[in-house]
Amino acid sequence: MAYSEKVMDHFRNPRNVGEMKDPDGVGKVGNPVCGDIMELYIKVKDDTIVDAKFQTLGCGAAIATSSMVTEMVKGQKLEDALKISNSMVAEALGGLPSQKMHCSVLAEEALQSAITDYRKKKGK
Amino acid sequence: MGRIYLDNNATTPVRPEVAEALARMLKGCYGNPSTLYCIGQEAHVEMEHARDVMAGILGCNREEIIFTSGGTESDNIAVLGAARANRKKGNHIITTKIEHHAVLNPCKALEKEGWSVTYLPVDEYGMVNPEDVERSITSGTALISIMHANNEVGTIQPIAEIGRIARAHKITFHTDAVQTFGKLSVNVNELGADLLSASSHKIYGPKGVGLLYVRKGTKILPIMFGGHQERSLRPGTENVPGIVGFGKAAELMAAEGPAEEARLLKLRERLWEGIKASVPHVKLNGHPTMRLAGTLNVIFEYVEGESIILSLDEHGICAASGSACTSDSLEPSHVLAAMGVPPEKSHGALRFSLGRENTTEDVDKVLEALPKVVEKLRSFSPIYKDFLKQQTV
Ligand SMILES: Cc1ncc(COP(=O)(O)O)c(C=O)c1O
Numbered sequence: 001m002a003y004s005e006k007v008m009d010h011f012r013n014p015r016n017v018g019e020m021k022d023p024d025g026v027g028k029v030g031n032p033v034c035g036d037i038m039e040l041y042i043k044v045k046d047d048t049i050v051d052a053k054f055q056t057l058g059c060g061a062a063i064a065t066s067s068m069v070t071e072m073v074k075g076q077k078l079e080d081a082l083k084i085s086n087s088m089v090a091e092a093l094g095g096l097p098s099q100k101m102h103c104s105v106l107a108e109e110a111l112q113s114a115i116t117d118y119r120k121k122k123g124k
Numbered sequence: 125m126g127r128i129y130l131d132n133n134a135t136t137p138v139r140p141e142v143a144e145a146l147a148r149m150l151k152g153c154y155g156n157p158s159t160l161y162c163i164g165q166e167a168h169v170e171m172e173h174a175r176d177v178m179a180g181i182l183g184c185n186r187e188e189i190i191f192t193s194g195g196t197e198s199d200n201i202a203v204l205g206a207a208r209a210n211r212k213k214g215n216h217i218i219t220t221k222i223e224h225h226a227v228l229n230p231c232k233a234l235e236k237e238g239w240s241v242t243y244l245p246v247d248e249y250g251m252v253n254p255e256d257v258e259r260s261i262t263s264g265t266a267l268i269s270i271m272h273a274n275n276e277v278g279t280i281q282p283i284a285e286i287g288r289i290a291r292a293h294k295i296t297f298h299t300d301a302v303q304t305f306g307k308l309s310v311n312v313n314e315l316g317a318d319l320l321s322a323s324s325h326k327i328y329g330p331k332g333v334g335l336l337y338v339r340k341g342t343k344i345l346p347i348m349f350g351g352h353q354e355r356s357l358r359p360g361t362e363n364v365p366g367i368v369g370f371g372k373a374a375e376l377m378a379a380e381g382p383a384e385e386a387r388l389l390k391l392r393e394r395l396w397e398g399i400k401a402s403v404p405h406v407k408l409n410g411h412p413t414m415r416l417a418g419t420l421n422v423i424f425e426y427v428e429g430e431s432i433i434l435s436l437d438e439h440g441i442c443a444a445s446g447s448a449c450t451s452d453s454l455e456p457s458h459v460l461a462a463m464g465v466p467p468e469k470s471h472g473a474l475r476f477s478l479g480r481e482n483t484t485e486d487v488d489k490v491l492e493a494l495p496k497v498v499e500k501l502r503s504f505s506p507i508y509k510d511f512l513k514q515q516t517v
């Protein structure tokens with residue numbers, strides 16, 4: 001198994017890592033396959049994601065896809081962000097080994113869940 | 125950046141003397157050892173010298189050694205061959221939950237053929253209880269197969285005791301000694317083994333060659349059919365260069381004896397003491413004393429093993445993990461699971477296995493890199509964050 005240089009770059013220097021103070025939405029998801037965990041935090045203004053951060057416990061692919069998805073969603077309208085799929089994240093990283101594709105699902109689900117959380121909170 | 129190779133339980137670098145022996149055979153000794161003319165006989169003599177070396181290490185007769193293509197093949201011949209040959213006795217096999225897949229999977233294959241297999245549990249240190257072996261024996265037990273030392277955590281099993289039990293019940297006993305051959309005493313009479321597997325590439329020999337010791341009189345059937353080589357138990361023209369290289373490697377291990385094991389033990393303890401002193405929330409896996417000298421299996425809580433391996437690789441350090449994320453099956457280590465380690469803990473398991481090329485400087489370099497690596501990964505681990513929050517309330 002070999003990771004692309006881009007995956008290794010995001011693994012080595014993950015973008016937007018850490019906890020966010022007073023996030024507008026939080027997505028907490030676990031990977032049922034191998035037990036990894038991701039938390040994604042978003043800040044939203046005028047239906048646009050203005051900031052995103054993450055914390056992840058997982059393999060190289062899990063950390064790299066977490067990092068990449070935070071980069072991809074920043075500046076996106078919520079409805080556009082919802083269209084980001086795990087394969088889009090993997091593609092943006094120059095691809096993932098086939099047995100590691102399931103790790104990118106974590107990123108997609110965390111994003112969906114963070115947006116749902118934001119909408120739920122706002123609806124109140 | 126120099127490479128620090130700490131995965132010697134997976135495989136070892138071929139040592140120069142062995143490489144020389146291999147090259148000599150490949151270049152100048154191509155004869156088929158089954159033929160009668162001179163170059164065939166030259167090959168035969170070389171191969172039989174290797175057999176004598178092995179017989180010396182195992183304390184057996186040369187005729188009792190079958191050269192194979194490696195530990196996996198030896199285990200397969202032993203389990204499938206001895207079970208089927210003893211089918212009249214019954215259809216029951218006793219093994220353990222912590223065997224290498226080279227034993228577990230032949231056992232699973234036999235289950236599909238109608239055999240019943242007892243997979244014995246181990247304690248928290250990865251140790252089999254000989255009393256459990258004795259209790260599991262039935263009138264239909266045809267084979268007992270229990271490894272000498274475990275490859276993941278290094279725990280050394282009470283093989284001599286189990287051997288005595290097997291002998292008392294007249295049951296064929298196999299031990300997978302792939303991790304101990306050439307390192308610990310593997311005298312087959314002291315161990316009470318009827319069958320014993322060993323592999324060349326774990327002792328600085330070439331890959332793809334191993335041996336199976338078969339005690340005289342042991343009932344065993346071949347699993348592969350062809351010529352008369354290796355008493356027809358492993359037909360096919362022998363891997364002569366590989367066997368000669370394996371012989372050289374074993375000879376050198378025997379000459380070094382316990383001195384190298386003592387050196388490795390010191391290095392390993394230096395590594396473990398250093399880790400305990402510099403990284404919080406770590407736990408040792410494996411037996412505190414009855415353990416392979418070079419093996420150190422550690423859980424780093426709140427991080428995942430593959431991410432540690434990738435980070436260490438950036439520092440030129442090679443290690444292995446028991447994490448689900450590093451296995452093709454995406455399942456956590458079956459060995460750690462059998463020891464009662466929950467999946468979320470084995471997630472952070474790392475195995476360092478030291479070998480003859482490792483030095484004190486290597487260990488110190490690991491101790492410099494490792495705390496930083498773990499700290500960085502923990503800095504964005506959601507469960508570490510939760511743990512720290514719990515601490516402050
Ligand atoms: C305990 C044990 N048994 C069997 C094997 C398989 O040996 P080989 O790689 O020579 O097939 C290994 C090595 O991975 C091992 O550690």
Ligand code: FES
Pocket residue numbers: 031034035036058059060061062100103448449450
């Ligand atoms: S998150 Fe476990 S394999 Fe990637």
